[in-house]
Amino acid sequence: MKFRLAALVLCASATACKPGATTLALSIDAASGVTVETLALHLVLGSDGDAGVSEALPPSGATPTLPGRAVVRLPDVAMDIAVSLDGEDADGNPLHADTVTRTVPHEEVAVSLTLGAPGGGDDLAGGDLATPVDGGLPCTLGARCVYTYRRQLTIHNGAAAALPTGYTVRVPLDPALFPSGKVLANLNDVRVFGDPPAGEYTRVIDATPPGQMRALWIALARPIAAGASDTSYSIYYGDASPPAPPANPAMVFPLYDGFDTGTAPSSLWVANGAPTVSGGNVTLHQNGQDAITTVAATDNVPTLSAVEWRSRVTDAASAGQVTANGTFWWWAGYQRTGVDFMPADPWIVWIQRSATDLHGEQKVGGSATCASGCNAGTVTPDNNYHWYRVERNAAATRFYIDGVLSAPAISDANGVDYSIMLRNWAVTSDLVVDWVRARALASPEPTVTVGGEIVN
Numbered sequence: 001m002k003f004r005l006a007a008l009v010l011c012a013s014a015t016a017c018k019p020g021a022t023t024l025a026l027s028i029d030a031a032s033g034v035t036v037e038t039l040a041l042h043l044v045l046g047s048d049g050d051a052g053v054s055e056a057l058p059p060s061g062a063t064p065t066l067p068g069r070a071v072v073r074l075p076d077v078a079m080d081i082a083v084s085l086d087g088e089d090a091d092g093n094p095l096h097a098d099t100v101t102r103t104v105p106h107e108e109v110a111v112s113l114t115l116g117a118p119g120g121g122d123d124l125a126g127g128d129l130a131t132p133v134d135g136g137l138p139c140t141l142g143a144r145c146v147y148t149y150r151r152q153l154t155i156h157n158g159a160a161a162a163l164p165t166g167y168t169v170r171v172p173l174d175p176a177l178f179p180s181g182k183v184l185a186n187l188n189d190v191r192v193f194g195d196p197p198a199g200e201y202t203r204v205i206d207a208t209p210p211g212q213m214r215a216l217w218i219a220l221a222r223p224i225a226a227g228a229s230d231t232s233y234s235i236y237y238g239d240a241s242p243p244a245p246p247a248n249p250a251m252v253f254p255l256y257d258g259f260d261t262g263t264a265p266s267s268l269w270v271a272n273g274a275p276t277v278s279g280g281n282v283t284l285h286q287n288g289q290d291a292i293t294t295v296a297a298t299d300n301v302p303t304l305s306a307v308e309w310r311s312r313v314t315d316a317a318s319a320g321q322v323t324a325n326g327t328f329w330w331w332a333g334y335q336r337t338g339v340d341f342m343p344a345d346p347w348i349v350w351i352q353r354s355a356t357d358l359h360g361e362q363k364v365g366g367s368a369t370c371a372s373g374c375n376a377g378t379v380t381p382d383n384n385y386h387w388y389r390v391e392r393n394a395a396a397t398r399f400y401i402d403g404v405l406s407a408p409a410i411s412d413a414n415g416v417d418y419s420i421m422l423r424n425w426a427v428t429s430d431l432v433v434d435w436v437r438a439r440a441l442a443s444p445e446p447t448v449t450v451g452g453e454i455v456n
Helices: none
Strands: 008-010 023-030 036-045 050-057 068-073 080-089 094-102 108-115 149-156 168-172 191-194 204-206 215-219 233-237 255-257 270-272 276-278 281-284 291-293 305-313 321-323 326-328 330-335 347-354 357-363 374-379 386-392 396-401 420-424 431-440 447-455
Touching (some): 023 036, 281 291, 305 420, 347 396, 357 396
Antiparallel strands (some): 036 080, 080 094, 149 447, 191 233, 291 420, 321 326, 330 420, 347 357
């Protein structure tokens, strides 16, 4: 018989899967010609491998037919979830599908799985996650096969410590390898799949980053040991009308906010003053003390990390606001550890100090190098959007603007976790922020080699 999964809610109570809960929604189907007799769902939560759910589907009394849907209530934290379905067909042959996805706190993440025979076979059509297709062989099964081309990635970890599950990796998209004649102008057909049984991974693309080559970002589905490489990821491309890509930045970056919903900063932030959200931006208003900050202990951004954002000021010639603590314009980067909003060190920020002085600055009390402050170059402020980045590794800090290192690295140890802070004081200028994202930073960062083109 064929299974039909009712809207199965595996939750602790009737209200556990209310809107805003962290949930995993599974859309389950069988490959053509496959009849499902029994079926079980298994989840493994996080990198520590804690079992989450293991349950026969459908529950007693459900009507047995596919396709169907199951919703699982999960802890309200970002984590990797290994999802697998195992069962048998009417003749007792095994069926299987699995994948790895990443949850987003207080949101529903959708995953589709198609059941098929683990090894394929002449009498059973395998599921789209069932048969390896990335070993240099022609693509014969699954969603990945709508793309004409693929290139295998080799991600090498040259650091002394393992790269953990969820580590964010940048993959350059060289136009010579992904030319306009083979990829869409909007890059919606540029996708990342894992070697089966893994499926498609969420990716984020920087299509026109200033000062840098366009690039794709993914979160690792599994750790990479120190000195080791992983070749299980491939870029697929070449389809004139692809489905919408999985492209949620919050599933790729440990901290991300595009300021796309609501009228006030999201729960990622603690606000000071009256910042407002509109049109995909957060505005920190002029002539006040508007600010937003994370809490270092809970923002998922480790001590050794990189934070970047895209922002502009509306009046670069504004005067600074005179306060009892000094005269201030605006700053953004790392500052303090909690939510006191004191204009005091420690800070590691891009900061405007006058109408002609914008620079990177590190001041950390007790530091052997920067207790009194260290500056990293100076640029003249203007009213245009710029892309800022601050990188902290164990021995140095680097400040970038529009993809370019603003000055030599500041040699100073980074050993304390700080909050992410954005703040405006300028008298006649708003600070408008398009997005903010942050990630862990290995030293050195992993290298990525893009392999030769294979025609599917």
